Amino acid sequence: MILITIIGSGNVAQHLIKAVSKSIDLELVQVFARTKESILHLVPTDKIISETSQFKDADLYLIAVSDDAISNVSHLLPFNNKLVAHTSGSVAIDELSNSNRKAVFYPLQTLSKNKEVNFKEIPLCLEAQNESDLKLIKQVASSISDKVFEVNSEQRKSLHVAAVFVSNFVNHLYKIGNDICIEHNVPFDILKPLIQETAKKIELLSPNEAQTGPAKRKDSQTINKHLEILTDKNQKEIYKILTKSIIDNDKKL
Amino acid sequence: MILITIIGSGNVAQHLIKAVSKSIDLELVQVFARTKESILHLVPTDKIISETSQFKDADLYLIAVSDDAISNVSHLLPFNNKLVAHTSGSVAIDELSNSNRKAVFYPLQTLSKNKEVNFKEIPLCLEAQNESDLKLIKQVASSISDKVFEVNSEQRKSLHVAAVFVSNFVNHLYKIGNDICIEHNVPFDILKPLIQETAKKIELLSPNEAQTGPAKRKDSQTINKHLEILTDKNQKEIYKILTKSIIDNDKKL
Numbered sequence: 001m002i003l004i005t006i007i008g009s010g011n012v013a014q015h016l017i018k019a020v021s022k023s024i025d026l027e028l029v030q031v032f033a034r035t036k037e038s039i040l041h042l043v044p045t046d047k048i049i050s051e052t053s054q055f056k057d058a059d060l061y062l063i064a065v066s067d068d069a070i071s072n073v074s075h076l077l078p079f080n081n082k083l084v085a086h087t088s089g090s091v092a093i094d095e096l097s098n099s100n101r102k103a104v105f106y107p108l109q110t111l112s113k114n115k116e117v118n119f120k121e122i123p124l125c126l127e128a129q130n131e132s133d134l135k136l137i138k139q140v141a142s143s144i145s146d147k148v149f150e151v152n153s154e155q156r157k158s159l160h161v162a163a164v165f166v167s168n169f170v171n172h173l174y175k176i177g178n179d180i181c182i183e184h185n186v187p188f189d190i191l192k193p194l195i196q197e198t199a200k201k202i203e204l205l206s207p208n209e210a211q212t213g214p215a216k217r218k219d220s221q222t223i224n225k226h227l228e229i230l231t232d233k234n235q236k237e238i239y240k241i242l243t244k245s246i247i248d249n250d251k252k253l
Numbered sequence: 254m255i256l257i258t259i260i261g262s263g264n265v266a267q268h269l270i271k272a273v274s275k276s277i278d279l280e281l282v283q284v285f286a287r288t289k290e291s292i293l294h295l296v297p298t299d300k301i302i303s304e305t306s307q308f309k310d311a312d313l314y315l316i317a318v319s320d321d322a323i324s325n326v327s328h329l330l331p332f333n334n335k336l337v338a339h340t341s342g343s344v345a346i347d348e349l350s351n352s353n354r355k356a357v358f359y360p361l362q363t364l365s366k367n368k369e370v371n372f373k374e375i376p377l378c379l380e381a382q383n384e385s386d387l388k389l390i391k392q393v394a395s396s397i398s399d400k401v402f403e404v405n406s407e408q409r410k411s412l413h414v415a416a417v418f419v420s421n422f423v424n425h426l427y428k429i430g431n432d433i434c435i436e437h438n439v440p441f442d443i444l445k446p447l448i449q450e451t452a453k454k455i456e457l458l459s460p461n462e463a464q465t466g467p468a469k470r471k472d473s474q475t476i477n478k479h480l481e482i483l484t485d486k487n488q489k490e491i492y493k494i495l496t497k498s499i500i501d502n503d504k505k506l
Contacts, residue, residue, distance in 0.1 A: 011465075068474055090467075090475045109447055110465050115454050123443045149443055158437035159444070161479045161492075166430035166444050167451040168466030169495045170423045175460035175502065177419035184411035190376045190402055191412070191419050192456060194362055198420040199452035201368050203445060207428035212264075212363050213421030214343075221321055222343045226414045234498055239414075241494055242422045245487055249428065 001027050002140055003057065007073060008064035009033035011111045012087055016064055017042045019119040025143040029058045052078045060140060062087060062105055063096075071095045083133050089160030092153045093127055103128040103137050106156060107145075110167045119144050125151035125159065176235055183231070208253065215246035254280050255393055258308065260326060261317035262286035264364045265340055269317055270295045272372040278396040282311045305331045313393060315340060315358055316349075324348045336386050342413030345406045346380055356381040356390050359409060360398075363420045372397050378404035378412065429488055436484070461506065468499035 004020050004027065006013055013031070017039060020028045031043050034050055049055065055078060063086045065073050070086045074097040077084065084096055085103035096102040104127040109117060124141040126148065128134035134150070141148045151159065174195065181188040201210045214222040223243055230236045257273050257280065259266055266284070270292060273281045284296050287303055302308065308331060316339045318326050323339045327350040330337065337349055338356035349355040357380040362370060377394040379401065381387035387403070394401040404412065427448065434441040454463045467475040476496055483489045 066470070067472060090478055108443060110451055110454065110463075112454060112458060112463060112465060114462065115457055117450065121446050121450075123446055125443070147443075147446065149440075151439065151443075155437055155439045157478070157482055158433055159439050161482050162430040162433040162439075162441075162444055163447055164466055164468075164479060164492070165426045165433070165488075167447050168464070168468065168499070169426050169491075170448075170451050171455070171460055171463050171465075172468075172495055172499050172502075173418045173423050173426070174455050175464065176498075177415040178460050180411055180415040180418070184408055186404065186408045186412050186415075187402075188415075190361060190378070190400075190404075191415060193374050193376055193400065194416055194420050195423075195452050195455055197370060197374075198363055198423050199448050201363065201365060202424070202427050202448055204368055205365060207424055207431050209367065210363075210365060210424050211421070211428065212365060212424075213417055215417075215421065215425075217319070219320060225343055225410070226417060229410055229414050234501065238422075238494060238498060239417070241491060242425055245429075245491060246421070246425050248487065249425075 001025065002136070002143075003027050003029045003059045004062060004140065005030045005032065005055065005058040005060070006062045006064060007032040009035060009039045010064065010066070011113055012107065013064035014039060014042060014113070015107070015111045015117065015119065016062060016087070019144040022119075023143045026140060029056055030054070052076055055079065059083065059136065060085060060103075060105075061100075067091050071097070074100070083128075083136065085128075085137060089125075089163065090157055092157075093129070094153075101129060101133055103133055104153070104156065105137055105141065106151070108159060108163060110171075120146045123147040123149055125149050125156055127152055127156065176238065179232070180230075180235070208249075211246065213246075215243040216250070218247060218250075254278065255313065255389070255396075256280050256282045256311040257313050257315060257393065258283045258285065258311040259315045259317060260285040262288060262292045263317065263319070264366055265360065266317035267292060267295060267366070268360070268364050268370065268372065269315060269340070272397040275372075276396045279393060282309055283307070305329055308332065312336065312389065313338060313356075313358075314353075320344050324350070327353070336381075336389065338381075338390060342378075342416065343410055345410075346382070347406075354382060354386055356386055357406070357409065358390055358394065359404070361412060361416060363424075373399045376400040376402055378402050378409055380405055380409065429491065432485070433483075433488070461502075464499065466499075468496040469503070471500060471503075 061084045084100040085105040106125040109122040178188045273279045314337045337353040338358040359378040362375040431441045
C-alpha cells in the first residue's frame with residue numbers, strides 16, 4: 001500500500017482525491033486544505049488538515065494548487081527529504097523546494113468540477129530526479145491510469161501549450177459557434193454531432209488529412225459570404241486569422 | 254419506394270450514394286458524374302451517366318457538387334418542374350434554376366473520403382418551397398438519418414459559419430497542437446484523450462461552463478511562458494487573439 005497525501009482542494013485536487021480513494025493499491029492519508037467545504041463530501045473530516053504541523057508520514061505528497069502557489073506551498077512543508085510532486089503542466093520541477101525530493105505528476109486532461117471523468121483514460125506525465133522516485137510515482141500512476149508517460153520538463157511545457165490549443169481554444173471556438181446559433185435562432189444541438197465527429201476523425205486521420213471546409217478548398221466566395229454574416233468584430237478577426245493560417249499551411253505541404 | 258438521382262461524385266456525393274443505396278425506402282436511379290473513376294466501387298456502371306440527355310425519371314434530384322457549380326449545374330438539367338435539391342450549407346435555395354421545384358438537403362457533417370460515418374447520426378437540414386415537396390424530402394431524410402431539421406436559408410447560412418468554427422477551425426487547432434508536439438519531440442497521441450474529453454464535455458456543459466485553462470484563470474504568468482515557448486509567429490498570433498477573446502468574453506459574463 002502506497003501512502004498518499006494531497007495538498008489542495010480545487011478541481012485537480014478533487015479529481016485526484018477520488019482516483020486515489022478508489023485505488024486498492026493506494027491509501028489517502030490526509031488532504032491539506034485551507035477551506036474544508038469543497039472536499040467534505042470526498043474525505044472523512046479527520047483526514048482533512050489545515051495546519052502544516054498536522055502532516056503525517058506519507059510516501060508521496062501531491063501538490064495540486066494553482067501554478068503560482070506551487071513554489072510557496074512546497075517551501076512551507078515542515079518535513080525534509082520526502083517525495084513531493086506537483087501536478088502542473090507549465091511549472092518546472094526546479095520550482096519545488098530543495099528540502100524534499102522533487103517530482104512531477106501531471107494529469108493531461110481538462111478537469112471541470114461538474115463533469116466526471118474516467119481517470120483510467122487520463123494520460124499522466126511523470127518526471128522525477130532519481131530512478132527509485134520515478135519507479136514509485138510510476139506505480140502510483142499505473143494504479144489510477146492506463147496511460148502513463150515519462151516526460152521531461154521541457155517536453156511537458158510544450159505539451160501544455162499544445163493542450164491549450166487543442167482543448168481550451170477549441171472550447172472557445174465551440175463558444176463562438178454557440179453565440180452564432182443564439183444570434184440567428186438555431187439550436188446549438190444541431191452542431192453537436194459535427195463536434196463529436198471532428199474529434200473522432202483525429203483518432204484515425206492526421207490533422208492535415210482531416211481538414212475540410214472553405215479555407216481548405218480556397219473557396220473565397222464562401223469565405224466572403226461568411227465574413228458578411230459575422231457581425232461581431234472579434235468573431236470576424238478570428239475567422240480571418242484561422243482561414244489565413246489554413247491557407248498558408250497548405251502552401252507549405 | 255422513392256426514386257433518387259444524385260449529381261456529383263465528390264465527398265458528399267459518395268456519402269449520399271452509400272446512404273441512399275443502404276436504405277430500403279429509397280432507390281438510387283442514376284448518378285451523374287463527369288468522371289466515373291471515383292464512384293465505380295459504389296454504383297453499377299449502367300447507372301452512371303455523364304450526358305444530360307441520359308437522365309431518367311426520379312422523384313428527387315440531389316445536386317452534390319462544389320458550391321460555385323450548383324447554379325450552373327441546376328441550369329443544365331434538361332427537364333422541368335421536377336424536385337431538385339442542393340446539398341450545400343452556404344448556398345441560398347434561390348440559386349437553383351427556376352425551371353424546377355427547389356429544395357435544400359444539407360448534411361451538417363464533416364465528410365472525409367477515408368473516414369466512414371454513421372449517416373443516421375448526421376443532422377439533415379431541410380428546406381423546400383411548398384409543403385408537399387417538404388414532406389417528400391423529409392421522408393427521404395428520415396429514411397437515412399435520425400436527425401432531421403427544417404431550417405430556412407438564413408438559418409442555414411449562419412449554421413454553416415458556426416460549423417466552420419466548431420469543426421474546420423477546431424481541426425486546424427488540432428493541427429497546430431500536432432506541429433508543437435513534432436517540434437518538441439513528444440507524441441501527439443498523449444493529447445488525444447484530452448481532445449475527446451473536450452468534445453464530450455460539450456454534450457453536458459455549456460461552452461462557458463466547460464471553459465478551463467490559463468486565459469480563463471487570467472493566469473498571465475503561464476500565458477507569458479507559453480508565448481515564450483511558441484517560436485512560430487503565426488502560432489503566437491493565434492494564441493494571443495484567442496486568449497484575448499476568452500478574457501474579453503469573461504468580462505461580459
